[in-house]
Amino acid sequence: MLKYVVKRILWILPVMIGASFLVFALLNASPGDPARIHTGSDATEADIEKFRQDHGLDKPFIVQYCDYIYKVFTKGDLGNSYRSNTPVAGRIAQTFPVTLKLTLFSMVIMLLTGIPLGILSALRQYSLLDGIVSFLGMIGVSMPNFWLALQLILIFSFHLGWLPASGSQDMRYFILPAVTAGIAGMATIMRTTRSAILEVYRQDYIKTAEAKGQKESVIIWRHMLKNASLPIITVISASFCGSLANSTVVETVFSMPGMCKLLVDSIVSLDNIVVMGAIMVLAVTCCIVNLVTDLVFAAIDPRIKSQFKRRQVKGS
Amino acid sequence: MGRNRKNSQLYEFWKRFRRNKLAIAGILFILLLIFVILFQGVIAREGINDQKYDDMLAAPSMKYLFGTDQYGRDIFSRMVYGTKYTISMGLIAASISAVIGIFLGSVTGYYGGKMDNFIMRAVDIFMTLPNILLALVMTASFGPGFFNTMIAVGIAGSPAMTRVTRAAVMGVRNQEFIEAAISNNASDMRIIWRYVLPNAIAPIIVQYTMFVAQAILIGSSLSFLGLGLQPPAPEWGSMLSAGKAYMRECWWLTAIPGVFIMLVVLAINMIGDGLRDALDPKQKR
Numbered sequence: 398m399l400k401y402v403v404k405r406i407l408w409i410l411p412v413m414i415g416a417s418f419l420v421f422a423l424l425n426a427s428p429g430d431p432a433r434i435h436t437g438s439d440a441t442e443a444d445i446e447k448f449r450q451d452h453g454l455d456k457p458f459i460v461q462y463c464d465y466i467y468k469v470f471t472k473g474d475l476g477n478s479y480r481s482n483t484p485v486a487g488r489i490a491q492t493f494p495v496t497l498k499l500t501l502f503s504m505v506i507m508l509l510t511g512i513p514l515g516i517l518s519a520l521r522q523y524s525l526l527d528g529i530v531s532f533l534g535m536i537g538v539s540m541p542n543f544w545l546a547l548q549l550i551l552i553f554s555f556h557l558g559w560l561p562a563s564g565s566q567d568m569r570y571f572i573l574p575a576v577t578a579g580i581a582g583m584a585t586i587m588r589t590t591r592s593a594i595l596e597v598y599r600q601d602y603i604k605t606a607e608a609k610g611q612k613e614s615v616i617i618w619r620h621m622l623k624n625a626s627l628p629i630i631t632v633i634s635a636s637f638c639g640s641l642a643n644s645t646v647v648e649t650v651f652s653m654p655g656m657c658k659l660l661v662d663s664i665v666s667l668d669n670i671v672v673m674g675a676i677m678v679l680a681v682t683c684c685i686v687n688l689v690t691d692l693v694f695a696a697i698d699p700r701i702k703s704q705f706k707r708r709q710v711k712g713s
Numbered sequence: 714m715g716r717n718r719k720n721s722q723l724y725e726f727w728k729r730f731r732r733n734k735l736a737i738a739g740i741l742f743i744l745l746l747i748f749v750i751l752f753q754g755v756i757a758r759e760g761i762n763d764q765k766y767d768d769m770l771a772a773p774s775m776k777y778l779f780g781t782d783q784y785g786r787d788i789f790s791r792m793v794y795g796t797k798y799t800i801s802m803g804l805i806a807a808s809i810s811a812v813i814g815i816f817l818g819s820v821t822g823y824y825g826g827k828m829d830n831f832i833m834r835a836v837d838i839f840m841t842l843p844n845i846l847l848a849l850v851m852t853a854s855f856g857p858g859f860f861n862t863m864i865a866v867g868i869a870g871s872p873a874m875t876r877v878t879r880a881a882v883m884g885v886r887n888q889e890f891i892e893a894a895i896s897n898n899a900s901d902m903r904i905i906w907r908y909v910l911p912n913a914i915a916p917i918i919v920q921y922t923m924f925v926a927q928a929i930l931i932g933s934s935l936s937f938l939g940l941g942l943q944p945p946a947p948e949w950g951s952m953l954s955a956g957k958a959y960m961r962e963c964w965w966l967t968a969i970p971g972v973f974i975m976l977v978v979l980a981i982n983m984i985g986d987g988l989r990d991a992l993d994p995k996q997k998r
Contacts, residue, residue: 544971642843
């Protein structure tokens with residue numbers, strides 16, 4: 398078991414190296430020379446050359462990449478922004494908490510609504526409630542989130558005046574963005590919970606539990622949900638990454654000073670070094686979430702556990 | 714002689730599929746939109762850039778079905794002309810992902826071994842980033858624009874398609890008819906193309922359909938962020954983005970493009986659900 402855990406944790410390293418190389422290469426291949434774009438139109442050749450040297454752009458691509466990785470690992474240095482010449486790491490440290498808070502908040506909303514609604518509609522399959530929930534779930538995954546964001550602002554900020562439309566000062570500012578970022582994930586979690594519960598619903602052990610007079614709540618939580626938990630956990634971790642990605646749109650609409658807004662602004666202003674940093678932070682976050690999911694799987698799925706025991710017996 | 718076996722399978726599939734009323738409604742809606750695209754010049758009442766200075770920001774009425782925008786352009790006509798962008802974004806991006814994904818997936822699934830290992834690790838790396846972020850990075854790399862967005866979204870979708878195809882191919886690879894084809898001395902290409910893929914096609918079709926819907930959402934998000942098709946063109950996402958500034962007084966500027974994006978995606982998702990149920994008879998109640 399320990400071997401699996403260590404192996405799984407170490408696997409992050411090649412994945413991150415691969416992902417960083419991929420993104421670095423893509424951004425490097427973008428048309429337009431950052432030195433010319435960011436020094437302005439009246440820059441002399443000397444200015445451009447100095448900009449290149451300051452940002453290490455005069456070196457060959459592969460050296461640039463190795464320098465970048467080396468600096469990240471030794472100094473936590475993500476380079477300096479082409480546009481404002483401030484350290485990228487500092488700006489990410491400033492903005493990332495907002496993004497993380499938004500994502501965690503939307504996760505809470507997703508879980509508190511998605512799972513209970515999914516269970517409820519599975520228990521009352523083909524009822525009116527089930528029909529309504531399924532249809533709303535369908536709409537939830539089909540709705541463009543920027544549109545939902547605008548409609549929520551229109552209703553709750555402009556017409557009712559209950560919640561602020563932009564900013565991130567306190568918790569109230571996070572409600573509308575979190576709902577927007579979480580709606581697709583909520584719908585997916587709901588649908589997955591529903592089908593996972595339906596899968597175990599007709600199993601014999603549920604009948605046994607019912608026959609021995611077990612309380613319904615215990616049947617649902619212990620017998621059904623525990624056995625249906627694997628697909629639900631998978632979709633929860635996917636929803637976390639999805640909601641993180643949705644933050645790009647959500648933070649832009651609600652003008653929140655988060656990292657995903659920084660990312661979008663930097664793409665528009667061609668500040669590729671900031672794009673690189675922000676994308677890598679998002680990739681690391683997703684990677685950690687996937688890692689935790691896999692470890693949780695290994696801890697609770699008897700099939701993975703037994704696989705290891707058998708292998709050990711064979712090996713010895 | 715009657716139908717041959719392939720036809721009757723198709724007929725069985727159709728019999729199961731048409732029971733799903735939502736999926737049929739989805740197909741009808743998409744057919745309607747294709748009709749609109751084909752006859753856009755007849756259906757639209759105004760050109761996309763005809764400005765009516767007397768009727769700026771007019772509310773929906775009989776004269777302007779969906780109202781007008783801040784330049785006095787008829788939104789109904791712009792929506793009609795914009796339909797082709799949304800539909801082609803979905804279809805072409807999904808097709809790009811299908812071409813890449815089916816090729817890589819069938820090769821890795823069929824041959825296995827070192828190459829499989831290598832390609833699937835690369836897919837893992839691609840999949841660490843959610844596909845909208847992958848599409849964003851690629852748009853940053855290719856530069857904004859409609860074709861670039863389509864290619865970016867298509868490539869972003871290909872890792873998932875590779876995984877689906879690979880799993881499906883591995884499911885049929887070891888069956889007897891493949892062995893029979895090998896003993897008939899059929900070439901690998903022929904075996905994959907004639908015997909493996911047709912028997913592994915069901916999950917691929919479902920994934921394709923679902924990704925059409927996804928691609929439309931991602932594409933319109935990119936347009937909304939200003940990275941897709943550039944403004945004077947009547948793309949629904951960028952129309953919505955342009956209407957943001959006036960949304961407080963003029964709900965129709967944002968509501969109408971948004972509702973239509975949602976309806977298209979909803980219709981395709983319903984078709985996808987119907988296909989999944991109809992193609993997988995085991996799951997039937």
